[in-house]
Amino acid sequence: MLDKDKIAGFIGNKILRLLSLLIVVCFVSFMLIQYSPIDPVRAYIGEMPVSAEHKANLEEYWGVNTPPQEKFLNWAGDALKGNFGISLIYRMPVTDVIKERFTASLVLMAASWLFSGILGFILGIIAGMKKGTWIDKTIKIYCYVLAATPTFWLALILLMVFSVYLGWFPIGLSVPIGVTAENVTFLDWFLRLILPALTLSLLGVAQIALFTREKLIEVLSSDYVLFAKARGEKGLDLVLRHGIRNVALPAITLQFLGFSELFGGTVLVEQVFSYPGIGQAAVAAGLRSDVPLLLGIVIVSACFVFFGNAIADLIYQFVDPRIKQQEASI
Amino acid sequence: MGYMENMGNMGNMENMENMGNMENKTKTTAKEKKKTEALLKVENISLSFIQYASGLRQTELKVISNLSIEAHSGEILAVVGSSGSGKSLLAHAILGILPSNAKLDGKMEYNGQQLTPEKKEEIRGKEIALVPQSTNYLDPLMRISNQVIGCVEEKNEGLMKKVQRDIFQKYDLKPDVDRMFPHELSGGMTRRVLVSTAVMSSAKLIIADEPTPGLDEKTLNETLSYFKDMANRGCAVILITHDIEAALKISDKIAVFYAGTVLEVANVEDFKNNGENLRHPYTRALWNALPQNKFQAIKGHQPMQDEVIDGCIFYERCSKKNELCSKGIPQLKSVNGGVVRCNNVS
Amino acid sequence: MSTAVVTVNKGVFRGFNLRQKTLLIIGFTSLLLLAIVISSVEFGDESLHTNFGSKNLNPSPEHPFGTDWMGRDMFIRTLKGLGSSIMIGAFASTISTILAIILGLLSSTGKIADSFIAWLVDLFLSIPHLLLIILISIGFGGGATGVIIGVALTHWTGLTRVVRAEIKQLKTQEYIHISRNLGKSKWWIATKHIFPHLIPQIFLGTILMFPHAILHEASATFLGFGLSPHEPAIGIILSESMKYLSAGYWWLAFFPGLSLLIVVLAFDMIGENLGKLIDPKNAHE
Ligand SMILES: Nc1ncnc2c1ncn2[C@@H]1O[C@H](COP(=O)(O)OP(=O)(O)OP(=O)(O)O)[C@@H](O)[C@H]1O
Ligand code: SF4
Ligand SMILES: [Mg+2]
Numbered sequence: 001m002l003d004k005d006k007i008a009g010f011i012g013n014k015i016l017r018l019l020s021l022l023i024v025v026c027f028v029s030f031m032l033i034q035y036s037p038i039d040p041v042r043a044y045i046g047e048m049p050v051s052a053e054h055k056a057n058l059e060e061y062w063g064v065n066t067p068p069q070e071k072f073l074n075w076a077g078d079a080l081k082g083n084f085g086i087s088l089i090y091r092m093p094v095t096d097v098i099k100e101r102f103t104a105s106l107v108l109m110a111a112s113w114l115f116s117g118i119l120g121f122i123l124g125i126i127a128g129m130k131k132g133t134w135i136d137k138t139i140k141i142y143c144y145v146l147a148a149t150p151t152f153w154l155a156l157i158l159l160m161v162f163s164v165y166l167g168w169f170p171i172g173l174s175v176p177i178g179v180t181a182e183n184v185t186f187l188d189w190f191l192r193l194i195l196p197a198l199t200l201s202l203l204g205v206a207q208i209a210l211f212t213r214e215k216l217i218e219v220l221s222s223d224y225v226l227f228a229k230a231r232g233e234k235g236l237d238l239v240l241r242h243g244i245r246n247v248a249l250p251a252i253t254l255q256f257l258g259f260s261e262l263f264g265g266t267v268l269v270e271q272v273f274s275y276p277g278i279g280q281a282a283v284a285a286g287l288r289s290d291v292p293l294l295l296g297i298v299i300v301s302a303c304f305v306f307f308g309n310a311i312a313d314l315i316y317q318f319v320d321p322r323i324k325q326q327e328a329s330i
Numbered sequence: 331m332g333y334m335e336n337m338g339n340m341g342n343m344e345n346m347e348n349m350g351n352m353e354n355k356t357k358t359t360a361k362e363k364k365k366t367e368a369l370l371k372v373e374n375i376s377l378s379f380i381q382y383a384s385g386l387r388q389t390e391l392k393v394i395s396n397l398s399i400e401a402h403s404g405e406i407l408a409v410v411g412s413s414g415s416g417k418s419l420l421a422h423a424i425l426g427i428l429p430s431n432a433k434l435d436g437k438m439e440y441n442g443q444q445l446t447p448e449k450k451e452e453i454r455g456k457e458i459a460l461v462p463q464s465t466n467y468l469d470p471l472m473r474i475s476n477q478v479i480g481c482v483e484e485k486n487e488g489l490m491k492k493v494q495r496d497i498f499q500k501y502d503l504k505p506d507v508d509r510m511f512p513h514e515l516s517g518g519m520t521r522r523v524l525v526s527t528a529v530m531s532s533a534k535l536i537i538a539d540e541p542t543p544g545l546d547e548k549t550l551n552e553t554l555s556y557f558k559d560m561a562n563r564g565c566a567v568i569l570i571t572h573d574i575e576a577a578l579k580i581s582d583k584i585a586v587f588y589a590g591t592v593l594e595v596a597n598v599e600d601f602k603n604n605g606e607n608l609r610h611p612y613t614r615a616l617w618n619a620l621p622q623n624k625f626q627a628i629k630g631h632q633p634m635q636d637e638v639i640d641g642c643i644f645y646e647r648c649s650k651k652n653e654l655c656s657k658g659i660p661q662l663k664s665v666n667g668g669v670v671r672c673n674n675v676s
Numbered sequence: 677m678s679t680a681v682v683t684v685n686k687g688v689f690r691g692f693n694l695r696q697k698t699l700l701i702i703g704f705t706s707l708l709l710l711a712i713v714i715s716s717v718e719f720g721d722e723s724l725h726t727n728f729g730s731k732n733l734n735p736s737p738e739h740p741f742g743t744d745w746m747g748r749d750m751f752i753r754t755l756k757g758l759g760s761s762i763m764i765g766a767f768a769s770t771i772s773t774i775l776a777i778i779l780g781l782l783s784s785t786g787k788i789a790d791s792f793i794a795w796l797v798d799l800f801l802s803i804p805h806l807l808l809i810i811l812i813s814i815g816f817g818g819g820a821t822g823v824i825i826g827v828a829l830t831h832w833t834g835l836t837r838v839v840r841a842e843i844k845q846l847k848t849q850e851y852i853h854i855s856r857n858l859g860k861s862k863w864w865i866a867t868k869h870i871f872p873h874l875i876p877q878i879f880l881g882t883i884l885m886f887p888h889a890i891l892h893e894a895s896a897t898f899l900g901f902g903l904s905p906h907e908p909a910i911g912i913i914l915s916e917s918m919k920y921l922s923a924g925y926w927w928l929a930f931f932p933g934l935s936l937l938i939v940v941l942a943f944d945m946i947g948e949n950l951g952k953l954i955d956p957k958n959a960h961e
Contacts, residue, residue, distance in 0.1 A: 029811055150891055159921060223467045226427050226467065228481075232454050263807070267804075268899070271898075287899075322513050387695060
């Protein structure tokens with residue numbers, strides 16, 4: 001009973017926070033772009049021929065003649081109705097572009113999020129258990145090196161090794177814009193996914209492994225593990241019984257807090273592998289001043305990051321029995 | 331083992347030659363003990379920590395030095411000392427669960443056998459059990475019954491579960507406690523749960539680290555009685571505490587701990603009147619500091635661990651010191667059925 | 677290379693204690709970074725002459741990192757790129773540190789200021805970092821200036837949190853209460869009593885910011901938002917190299933990226949070892 005009320009309260013609170021955050025984020029991003037010396041209409045028209053009428057429409061909506069506040073209100077009013085405008089470069093409604101692109105990216109991100117989380121957790125547990133040995137040192141060095149590795153460089157190296165040298169994957173992975181999801185076979189799609197996901201996974205391992213290691217070492221030097229040892233528990237059993245139990249929650253929480261970095265990594269990796277996801281769209285929109293699309297992507301990414309943080313919070317407040325108890329007793 | 335029989339018959343007054351007063355009874359049993367071998371012998375151990383101070387300068391911190399004690403089956407040895415004197419570390423040293431930067435020297439024997447690190451690992455939890463100091467020693471995310479049962483093979487789990495339930499029943503822990511998490515227990519319940527872990531183990535040596543703080547009079551007596559029970563069943567009990575009164579209630583011998591070493595091991599009956607039977611000035615001072623006695627606090631404080639002391643460790647605060655005392659650590663002497671580290675005793 | 681550094685530690689540094697070892701590592705890595713910056717400035721632009729006679733050469737003793745399609749020596753290009761990366765990193769970290777100090781101290785002056793700054797931190801963390809840099813760089817007109825401003829304005833959040841937490845703890849201490857009772861102003865207490873205690877943490881925080889700033893600048897440049905193609909930058913070199921991947925000119929991407937990795941790792945190592953000196957709690961690992 002209590003839990004239900006609490007969860008409802010939690011969700012309500014989160015939604016309010018998300019809304020207030022989005023308003024500020026939209027406003028600030030909008031103003032940043034508006035006051036930028038780059039004129040979106042000219043940047044856009046510079047690329048392709050458009051009819052005079054179309055141009056006039058654009059000028060009215062985005063042009064220099066409309067005051068920024070008015071533009072913002074125009075845009076925000078439409079956005080509230082679910083209309084984020086037409087993407088200038090894809091010539092499709094922003095919502096459609098984002099839907100298609102974000103789905104592709106979600107698959108990529110989910111795959112590497114899971115893989116890096118599991119692998120990182122295991123490596124961290126091993127390193128923490130074997131603290132000070134060569135295994136630990138190897139894992140630690142691996143993580144330090146990975147944390148210092150430029151994402152796009154690793155992507156390039158993998159591309160060179162697996163596509164150019166070994167020839168396992170095609171080099172130009174891109175599918176021309178306009179080819180819809182149905183025209184891509186599952187195999188095509190899967191092949192396109194492997195290298196980007198591998199890159200992101202390899203890089204994602206570092207943080208979670210180092211964190212798990214630290215946390216496990218902390219747990220292993222805790223009083224309760226000391227007592228477990230005093231009672232004759234040892235080795236792997238001890239780690240499985242007390243270590244994993246106490247490290248898993250913080251590690252999962254951390255992994256959810258990593259959505260922001262995951263998104264950043266995706267942007268870079270998609271660029272190198274020409275993976276048709278939201279990151280690539282974001283770069284294109286940024287480089288070619290597709291303001292409506294860029295704003296749409298900013299909003300989606302903010303929601304995405306917020307969602308990760310909210311889940312981390314949720315785990316912290318509802319799954320950990322200690323917190324649960326405290327709250328209930330207040 | 332004749333002793334155990336004796337203890338088993340304690341309730342049966344006819345078998346007792348000497349049933350005059352409590353004091354005499356303890357004396358006889360204690361004397362009897364002298365003859366048997368000690369279950370645990372700790373000889374001249376020292377413990378230090380290697381540490382890094384600010385700027386990564388390496389330092390060595392000595393926390394226990396030249397410490398010797400013995401624990402006998404069926405007997406309670408109280409280790410009394412103020413906070414920070416190294417009592418918990420002594421317990422951890424016996425169990426071999428010191429942190430990795432600790433350095434331990436000296437000799438320990440268990441049941442006539444050398445107590446090496448490997449041996450410690452083998453017998454801890456089975457032969458030697460620890461009753462730890464606080465709730466922190468329970469896994470915060472594991473249900474109580476699982477913790478108390480510990481790590482057992484699957485086929486024994488049902489049996490162990492039953493044993494655990496029985497023990498909890500005896501200690502008045504209701505069935506719903508089984509499924510609780512440590513933070514849901516009250517202080518007294520935590521104590522009983524911690525004691526149950528030792529009972530589960532059927533160990534022969536029980537080391538109880540501060541089992542009494544924060545308990546009301548009734549719970550305190552109850553907790554102490556658990557340990558008395560264990561001793562009566564033939565276990566050797568080391569009761570670590572800074573509450574000298576609690577120690578006197580149930581112990582047979584009292585080891586007085588000061589700044590990482592034992593200054594005196596006295597029999598419980600030595601603590602009476604003005605403490606004239608006590609051997610060491612510090613023990614006497616402790617006795618006289620009790621409210622029901624003279625209620626005189628001792629001046630000064632324990633030396634810090636990084637102070638280097640050549641002579642008697644109590645020198646600064648001693649009222650009987652002489653020149654000899656500042657030169658070299660006093661020898662350990664057997665006096666009148668106890669041991670003491672003081673130049674001024676004969 | 678990085679593994680080599682660590683194994684070398686073992687052989688060469690045997691017989692030194694941890695303190696000496698730590699100081700030596702800090703010394704060596706700082707020297708390496710300094711050498712990179714100085715030599716990148718020393719090599720004039722003439723050493724990057726195009727020379728079509730020697731284009732697309734494999735790495736060789738003469739051109740350790742090979743040459744590009746214009747015959748330019750990749751080693752020198754990389755060195756210059758690293759130099760500018762480090763300098764941009766230094767600039768951005770300095771700005772971010774100053775912001776962090778100001779905001780951190782400001783948060784100690786009152787409840788409203790404190791929650792405003794906490795909110796500001798949350799706001800900055802609500803958008804993926806790289807996207808935020810892109811957004812800010814567009815806002816400031818794009819190009820090198822845009823990216824540098826973007827990097828400089830987005831790395832203060834972590835240090836601000838550290839400073840805030842540190843101040844909260846310091847404030848509970850006795851002498852601060854006394855000063856307050858003596859009627860000193862909040863700002864006076866913040867600058868005279870609190871700030872000096874924060875210096876080691878701030879210094880460490882700045883060093884630890886470097887790697888992030890450098891990597892973010894390189895990433896934004898790689899994506900095409902930053903420096904223009906004729907300026908030396910690792911991001912530019914790598915995005916150019918993509919055109920030649922299928923031709924098998926692996927050295928165009930391999931060495932510059934590896935060098936960037938090593939520079940970032942060097943900053944991480946300095947930060948980590950300084951951290952050990954300042955707070956030796958975890959030193960015996
Ligand atoms: N890992 C460690 N490194 C350095 N010093 C330590 C370490 N563990 C304990 N000490 C020091 O050793 C001393 C003795 O600690 P110990 O826990 O044994 O005291 P105690 O007698 O049990 O005190 P209390 O009655 O408060 O439990 C303390 O002063 C403590 O500072
Ligand atoms: S040895 Fe000397 S200083 Fe130490 S307790 Fe005895 S009399 Fe006092
Ligand atoms: Mg203790």
